Amino acid sequence: MRIKTTNGIRRLSLGNARNIAFWVVLFLLILALFNLFSGPGSTMQSREISYSEFVEAVESGNVSNVTLDGEHVRFRQEDGTDYVTIKPSDAEITQLLIANDVSVRAEQQQQSGFQTFLMSLLPFLLLIGVWIYFMNRMQGGGKGGAMGFGKSKAKMLTEKHGRVxxxxxxxxxxxxxxxxxxxxxxxxPQKFSRLGGKIPKGALLEGPPGTGKTLLARAIAGEAGVPFFTISGSDFVEMFVGVGASRVRDMFEQAKKNAPCIVFIDEIDAVGRHRGAGYGGGNDEREQTLNQLLVEMDGFEANEGVIIIAATNRKDVLDPALLRPGRFDRQVTVGNPDIKGREKILGVHARKTPLGPDVDLRIIARGTPGFSGADLANLVNEAALGAARVGRRFVTMIDFEQAKDKIMMGAERRSMVMTAEQKEMTAYHEAGHALVGIKLPKCDPVYKATIIPRGGALGMVMSLPEIDRLNMFKDECHQRLAMTMAGKAAEILKYGPDSVSNGPAGDIMQASALARAMVLRWGMSDKVGNIDYSEAAEGYQGNTAGFSVSANTKELIEEEVQRFIQDGYESASKIIKENEVEFERLAQGLLEYETLTGEEIKRVMNGDPPVPPADQADKPDSGATTSVTAIPKAKANKRPPSEGGLEPEPSV
Incomplete structure (x- = not known):
């Protein structure tokens, strides 16, 4: 437990004093209002009559004694009823009472001088109470209130909030x-300071979403045992001018009081973008906030013991002054994990999940290339939910495979109504993708083919790379183009060019993106050459930052892109024609079984049943589908994008 500093105690005492003063003033106001409206106790219980009725009662002898209290006259008649009346200012009531032998007793007025004074001060006390309330809000008593604009929204996390x-x-x-x-x-710190080393002022964590940047920052605070302030970059910017800079100053003041500590700014690109790039110029509120942040990180005043850790997915848009040494001394790239890292991450997330004896985390890691840490956490969670849904006591390998298919291909849409013609066309379309993918050696091994609608596709063929992919080669790109265009080629060969559907729209989109990357960025076209035309293409699409190219160059680029895609289509058509028997077997197998794994696809193409008879006898019958898909003997990793997703027909 951390001990509060003297400044913190003084600030706490001032805050308590304000609160006590506020409640004292409020109590006095309530007391004054009570005395004002309550009046004398007997007045509230006495019956009021007119003065003339009072005189008539005195003269008739019904009044035995009277109490005079200023302008109030209280008396009791013979029947025991109490009455009260108000005496006129010019009435000679004393002589009247003495003349009629009425006992007279005079009392001092109930309202004291203090109460009278207090009632005169009531408006002023009310204003003072309102002023104290708003001052309390402005001084930090309510950071989220209307007067707390300039206060930092940073939250301090300690060990009691969950140590990482x-x-x-x-x-x-x-x-x-x-x-x-x-x-x-x-x-x-003495270990490094004795050699002249200085503590780093900041560390920038850069990488794709979900790779664990925030978790890393919390782990640093947990290992060091120091306070950890967290805030988002968007929390600094408001519509009021100067609020962001004020919040930056307040955040650093809090950090200095709790030094040594760590301040974590998530999504710093919301406030740290290039200055001068917006429309507001130097007076822009975001730029003022960034300027204050730069001054606080490395200005005249030293921030000893305060380390700034920031995270962003877009390092390229940050201001150069923010990235220089002295502000962010460390720039750490946090990328997607490799196969060993994925296995370790799965082990961390599976600590509280009971796993079955058939679960091999290494096989799962090999089948999930490109997955981030957040994706793997979601995979374990989906597998656990799937196992709980069917009432299992532990999570099996089947649950992980189903969860992986759901994450990467989408949930099955078995309730979707498809006609026999649509189902058959989908089967031949996906059979074309799978056949060409198997026949071309540079294509990733086919992992699974299905004609069950998933997500927005009526069918899908998934491929798994053997290892984590780092490079893309020219011959591999051409073969991938052939596999992508194989779905349309299969439809045309089976049904004719006039019966082709809009299903290959997704294939054409993928092929176009790959072909343009080959020509514009990767220099794989001999005619276009080794020039990066990607900026020119962006400028052509409306980005003024792109440079201009001639009309002949644009035409040449489009011709090369079209040639690459057409070569892929012709290559796919040739392979399907040469393997027509296997193509027909595979399509009929998909129609019968709906889902086939890579090994099952090869057996069906050879004319064998997808599962050997011995395995078929041991395979449990779920009764939910005619698919005979077994647990994959996975030897490959999964690539997130699918090959050849067939899009559904548009609704009319």
Missing amino acids: TFDDVAGIDEAKEELEEIVEFLRN
Whole structure:
């Protein structure tokens, strides 16, 4: 437990004093209002009559004694009833009472001088109470209130909120090694200062979404045992001018009081973009906030013991002044994990999940290339939910396979009504993709083919790379184009050019993107040459930052893109024609079984049943579908984008 500093105690005492003063003033106001409206106690219980009735009662002898209280006259008649009346200012009531032998007793007025004074001060006390209330709100008593614009929205996390250490972070060992040194600085600064080393002022974590940047920052705070302030970049910017800069100053003031500590700014690109790029110029509120952040990180005043850690997915849009040494001394790239990292991440997320004896996390890791840490956490969660849905006591490999298919291909839409013609065309379309993918050696191995609608597709063929892909080669790209265009080629060969559907729209989109990348960015076209035309293409589409190219060059680029796609289509058509028997067997197998794995596809193409008879006898019958898909003997990894998703027909 951390001990509060003297400044913190003084601030707490001032806040308590304001609160006490506010409640005292409120109590006095309530007391004054009560006395004002309550009046004398007997007045509230006495019956009021007119003065003439009172005189008549005195003269008739029905009044035995009278109490005079200023302008009030209280008396009791013979029947025991109490009455009260108000005496006129010019009435000689004393002489009247003495003349009729009435006992007279005079009392001092119930309202004291203090009460009279208090009632005169009531409006002023009310204004003072309102003023104290708003001052309390402005001084931090309500950061989220209307007067708390300039206060920082940073939240301080301590160990009681859930301590995270480096043991909870897996799959990004290189990033952990770079950040472990910051932990050593916070734990033992003398170790480095005796050699002239200075504690880093900031570390920028850059990488795709879901790779664990926020988790890394929390792990640093958990390992070092220091306070951890977290805030989003968008929390600084408001519609009021100067609010963002004020919040930056307040955040650093809080951090200095709790030093050594860590301040984590998530999505810093919301406030740290290039200055001068917007329409507001130098007076833009976001730029003022960025300027204040730059000054606080490395200005005249030193921020000893305050380390800034920021995370972003877009390092390229940040201002250069923010990235220079002295502000963000460490720039750590947190990328998607490799196969070893994915296995470790799966182990971390599966700690609280009971796994079946058939679960092999390494096989799952090999089948999930491109998955981030968040994707793998979602995979384990979906597998656990699927196992619980069917009433299992632990999670099996089948649950992981089904969860992976759901995440990467979408949920099955078995309730979708398809005619026999639509189902048959889908089967031949996907059979074309699978056949060409198997026949071309540079294509990724086919993992699964299905004609069950998933997501927005009526059918799908998924491929798995053997290893994590780092490079893309020219011959591999051409073969992938052939596999992508194989669905349309299969439809035309089976039904004729006039009966082709709009199903290949997704294939054409994928093929066009790949072919344009080959020509515009990767220099794989001999006619276009080794020039990056991607900026020119963006400028042609409306981006003024792109440079201009001649009309002949544009025409040449389009011709090369069209040639690459057409070559892929012709190559796919040739392969399907040469393997017509296997193509027909595979299409009929998909119509019968709906879903086939890679090994099952090869057996069906050879004319064998998808599952050997011995395995078929041991295979449990779920009764939910005619599919005979077994647990894949996975030897490959999964690539997130699918090959050849057949899009549904548009509704009329």
